[in-house]
Amino acid sequence: MLGSIKSFLKTRLQHVDGHxxxxxxxQVATAAILLEVSRADFEIDDQELDTIAAALRRTFALDEDAVRELIAEALEEDEANLSLYPFLQLVNDHCSPEEKFAIIADLWRVAYAxxxxxxxxxxxxxxIADLLYVPHSEFIxxxxxxxxx
Known part of the structure; x- marks a missing residue:
């Protein structure tokens, strides 16, 4: 699936046409953004992974297997080979301020997990909040x- 994520990003993130x-x-973008925070302290904790899984299930109504596969594959991705910016651009292009706020709240949940x-x-x-153009007051x-x- 790692190859499929890279292929997906190359072919579709730039030109997302259909619903x-x-x-x-x-889904891919949100998972990558959430995982980025779990990696920030150089320790990916099981509670953080559980929190990420819960956020993905809640936000996208994914089943347990889909969430587990998405997280496992995203964890294998070397952060040096994949920039976070295409994911952030996708969120900026297709998410409302309320959806961005929900992502920021989920990031805090991961950090506190x-x-x-x-x-x-x-x-x-x-x-991430700055790059998503989330005002500081909403961040807080x-x-x-x-x-x-």
Missing amino acids: ADRAQAL DGRLDKYEEYQIRR RAKLAVQDI
């Missing part, structure tokens, strides 16, 4: 909403 293509591309917030995780979320609102849970 099904867009939905699949957004292991019971502690690492400074690199917070930095990565801030960077998402953080506070997740902390209150």
Whole structure:
């Protein structure tokens, strides 16, 4: 599937035409963005992976097998070989401010999943929020909403 993700990105992320293509591309993009935060502290924790899986199931109504496969394949991808920018561009092009807020909230959930917030995780979320054009006030609102849970 690793090869299929790369192929998918090359052929479809640039030109997402149909609703099904867009939905699949957004699933891949969201998974990659969420995994980026889990990698930020150089430790991918099981609680973080569980939180990512829950976010993908909740957001995209995916079954357990689809989520597990998506996460496993995304984890195999070497971050040096795949830039986060095409994923962020796709989200910017096809997501509403409310959907972007939900992604930022999920990023905070991933960061807090292991019971502690690492400074690199917070930095990565801030960077992603900036690249998604999420205002600082919404960045903070998402953080506070997740902390209150």
